[in-house]
Amino acid sequence: MSRWIIVSNRLPFSYDKATNGLKTSSGGLVTAIRGIKTKKEVLWIGSIPNNVPKKLVRQYRDKDNIKFSFPDLDNELYDNYYNGFCNDVLWPILHYESDSVKFSIDRWEDYKKVNQIFAKHVAKVAKKDDIIWLHDYQLFLVPKLLKEINPELKVGFFLHVPFPSSEIWKQLPVREEILEAVIHADLVGFHDFAYLRHFVSSVYNLLGIHSSLLEIKSPYNNTKLGIYPVSIDTQDFIKKASSKKTLKAIEHYGLNESNRKYILGVDRLDYSKGILYKLEAYQKFLRDNPKYVGKVQLIQIAVPSRTDVPEYIKLRHDVERLVSEINGEFSQIDYIPVKYIFNSVPVHDLMALYRACDILLVTSKRDGMNLVCLEYIAAQAPKSPGVVMLSEFAGAASTLSHATLINPMNIQDTSLKLKDSLELKQAERQRRHGIMYDYLKQYTATSWAAAFINHLENKTLQKGSRLKDIQHPKELDKVKDLFKDEKRVLLLDYDGTLTPIVNNPKDALLRPKMKSLIKKLQSDKNTEVVIITGRDSNFICKQFDGVECYLACEHGAKFYDYKKKKWRNLVSSNKKDWFPQAGQIIKEYTRRTPGSFFEKKNYAIAWHYRNSPQDFGEFQARKLVVDLESGLSHFPVSVILGKKVVEVKSIEANKGYFTQWFISRYAQDGEKIFAIGDDKTDEDMFDALDRKAVTLKVGTPENTKANHFIEKQSNVSNLLKELFL
Numbered sequence: 001m002s003r004w005i006i007v008s009n010r011l012p013f014s015y016d017k018a019t020n021g022l023k024t025s026s027g028g029l030v031t032a033i034r035g036i037k038t039k040k041e042v043l044w045i046g047s048i049p050n051n052v053p054k055k056l057v058r059q060y061r062d063k064d065n066i067k068f069s070f071p072d073l074d075n076e077l078y079d080n081y082y083n084g085f086c087n088d089v090l091w092p093i094l095h096y097e098s099d100s101v102k103f104s105i106d107r108w109e110d111y112k113k114v115n116q117i118f119a120k121h122v123a124k125v126a127k128k129d130d131i132i133w134l135h136d137y138q139l140f141l142v143p144k145l146l147k148e149i150n151p152e153l154k155v156g157f158f159l160h161v162p163f164p165s166s167e168i169w170k171q172l173p174v175r176e177e178i179l180e181a182v183i184h185a186d187l188v189g190f191h192d193f194a195y196l197r198h199f200v201s202s203v204y205n206l207l208g209i210h211s212s213l214l215e216i217k218s219p220y221n222n223t224k225l226g227i228y229p230v231s232i233d234t235q236d237f238i239k240k241a242s243s244k245k246t247l248k249a250i251e252h253y254g255l256n257e258s259n260r261k262y263i264l265g266v267d268r269l270d271y272s273k274g275i276l277y278k279l280e281a282y283q284k285f286l287r288d289n290p291k292y293v294g295k296v297q298l299i300q301i302a303v304p305s306r307t308d309v310p311e312y313i314k315l316r317h318d319v320e321r322l323v324s325e326i327n328g329e330f331s332q333i334d335y336i337p338v339k340y341i342f343n344s345v346p347v348h349d350l351m352a353l354y355r356a357c358d359i360l361l362v363t364s365k366r367d368g369m370n371l372v373c374l375e376y377i378a379a380q381a382p383k384s385p386g387v388v389m390l391s392e393f394a395g396a397a398s399t400l401s402h403a404t405l406i407n408p409m410n411i412q413d414t415s416l417k418l419k420d421s422l423e424l425k426q427a428e429r430q431r432r433h434g435i436m437y438d439y440l441k442q443y444t445a446t447s448w449a450a451a452f453i454n455h456l457e458n459k460t461l462q463k464g465s466r467l468k469d470i471q472h473p474k475e476l477d478k479v480k481d482l483f484k485d486e487k488r489v490l491l492l493d494y495d496g497t498l499t500p501i502v503n504n505p506k507d508a509l510l511r512p513k514m515k516s517l518i519k520k521l522q523s524d525k526n527t528e529v530v531i532i533t534g535r536d537s538n539f540i541c542k543q544f545d546g547v548e549c550y551l552a553c554e555h556g557a558k559f560y561d562y563k564k565k566k567w568r569n570l571v572s573s574n575k576k577d578w579f580p581q582a583g584q585i586i587k588e589y590t591r592r593t594p595g596s597f598f599e600k601k602n603y604a605i606a607w608h609y610r611n612s613p614q615d616f617g618e619f620q621a622r623k624l625v626v627d628l629e630s631g632l633s634h635f636p637v638s639v640i641l642g643k644k645v646v647e648v649k650s651i652e653a654n655k656g657y658f659t660q661w662f663i664s665r666y667a668q669d670g671e672k673i674f675a676i677g678d679d680k681t682d683e684d685m686f687d688a689l690d691r692k693a694v695t696l697k698v699g700t701p702e703n704t705k706a707n708h709f710i711e712k713q714s715n716v717s718n719l720l721k722e723l724f725l
């Protein structure tokens with residue numbers, strides 16, 4: 001059975017001298033990965049601090065039976081890699097703090113060395129079918145290094161932090177090397193669409209590689225891209241937050257006092273978390289709303305982080321100075337406005353705080369996702385939930401639709417929203433919380449991991465050995481033998497298969513040589529040719545004038561039986577209901593998109609954008625798909641995004657349905673089937689056929705259900721001759 005190999009900089013525990021055992025560490029990545037539930041065997045590879053006895057790690061079994069493994073790393077080397085390059089170069093640049101970057105060649109060299117050690121270790125333990133999932137910026141170079149050792153490995157990379165605008169990333173001296181290494185992976189994932197967009201534009205601006213937002217085609221790999229917002233083990237948080245231990249802790253700390261409201265902050269003490277903005281907004285709130293003095297308290301957990309780095313020492317000093325200032329200004333004998341804890345707290349205390357506090361205030365300047373706000377939502381009592389105030393600059397802002405969003409740099413606005421949130425009516429709190437709570441119950445850390453791994457598995461499966469190159473001499477002979485002297489049906493797509501793709505669809509005429517080849521094929525008594533195309537019948541009739549073969553036009557909506565000399569209409573639904581509405585939407589896009597045009601068929605409308613500016617065209621096409629899908633959601637239509645074309649068509653006009661219909665009525669028992677096509681619509685045809693059929697994709701060997709491929713359209717005619725004449 002294939003395993004998941006998770007690779008992160010550190011393994012998720014530290015050494016507890018008192019018990020001579022291992023203690024689980026806290027942190028976003030650890031919370032997310034430990035929240036995953038899977039039946040697969042999981043091996044987690046990461047480094048361990050020097051004081052951890054190696055034997056303990058080898059014997060350690062996690063709650064879900066995860067196994068652990070670690071590379072050997074020299075202390076000084078690790079320090080230069082981790083504190084030197086990861087924390088002093090990558091972390092600030094990824095969080096838009098380029099002034100804090102302290103780049104040096106030595107640090108970069110050590111970063112490379114450690115990535116090399118990781119790659120060697122992973123390649124050594126990985127078996128053939130294992131899925132390798134690399135985590136975060138500490139391992140940016142590992143995708144390339146792994147593929148160099150073994151190109152067959154399935155490698156995914158997930159970034160837990162933001163990817164900045166290309167204008168920021170450009171400032172990094174080794175910007176190209178890192179991008180080039182990452183795009184060796186088979187799949188690269190981000191929390192948020194903005195990070196993906198920034199990454200793609202950096203790849204374009206710095207490496208000159210043009211790509212869509214779904215895939216980067218480079219000389220190294222065709223790298224899929226995806227958005228996978230991380231999540232948590234929601235049920236676990238729900239359970240812990242309502243446990244006896246948590247409720248006891250709430251009572252013990254007096255957090256259930258009815259005459260006081262609590263605002264909570266839980267952050268690592270890091271400049272990216274914007275703790276100073278939070279304190280300033282709170283100070284302003286107290287100044288502007290004296291009636292709340294004595295009635296509200298901010299509890300701020302500031303988890304120590306990178307405590308020996310000067311910036312962090314200064315940040316701690318600034319935070320603590322402001323805490324003292326607020327406390328000096330507003331404290332009373334029995335009241336402290338800010339309870340500040342420079343430490344991490346045990347998990348049940350954290351749960352008690354989540355459960356009891358009325359507001360969670362997240363003021364990050366930049367934050368990849370922010371798990372604290374997800375945990376807080378899961379921990380609320382649904383009858384009387386608190387309010388999440390969330391920075392727009394946290395990735396979570398894109399998924400938590402009903403949080404109160406704030407720009408933490410706007411102190412006045414945050415202070416006003418604090419007041420509104422404290423006064424929000426219970427029914428409205430319930431409504432907002434309910435929506436986010438339901439989302440988290442369904443979308444958990446397991447869903448996050450499954451989405452990423454499934455995408456990676458599909459991608460690599462398509463790339464795998466299942467798909468054969470039909471031009472390989474051995475394979476060609478095999479297929480030839482299969483069809484030799486047998487009765488056969490040839491299902492042939494038109495555009496991109498029998499003719500090359502051209503700028504104007506009207507110019508894609510059937511060339512005389514191809515026409516005579518099809519005539520020859522059809523004249524063999526063993527062969528039936530079916531042209532199966534999205535084109536309308538007028539156009540196809542002109543191209544195949546004088547050829548006696550079956551014609552399936554408009555994806556099979558109209559079928560010509562050449563033996564009976566009859567056209568049949570295979571679509572039963574009424575197109576009048578949806579056609580005008582679809583036409584209106586498409587016309588509007590044609591007006592707004594230079595170079596685009598549309599084509600009306602009997603059961604479909606196609607919008608072509610092959611002559612439009614590339615990026616804009618792609619963008620408009622995606623938007624058009626969404627508009628058509630939502631505008632026509634009650635009609636029996638399907639919308640497809642093909643090669644430079646968006647097509648809306650009757651659901652029954654589908655090459656898959658047609659193929660099934662045709663085979664069941666026209667093919668004889670034991671007849672051999674051959675199908676060839678280049679487009680998304682041809683995938684339905686491949687899918688409808690059983691495994692014994694030879695299905696052939698024209699184009700690159702990926703994203704297909706075909707069992708064979710031929711890279712170039714220009715080789716199709718020779719291949720057909722070779723196989724069937």
Ligand code: GDG
Nearest residue numbers: 026027028029031160230344345347367368369370371372
């Ligand atoms: C990175 C990205 C992204 C915090 N204090 C205590 C404690 N914690 C736990 C929380 C939470 C985790 O630490 C913090 O997670 P975040 O997501 O907020 O932040 P980072 O550590 O910076 O994580 C981040 C994340 O990766 C995942 O992709 O969301 O944007 O920066 O789980 O509960 N746990 C305990 N005591 C504490 O005092 N027990």
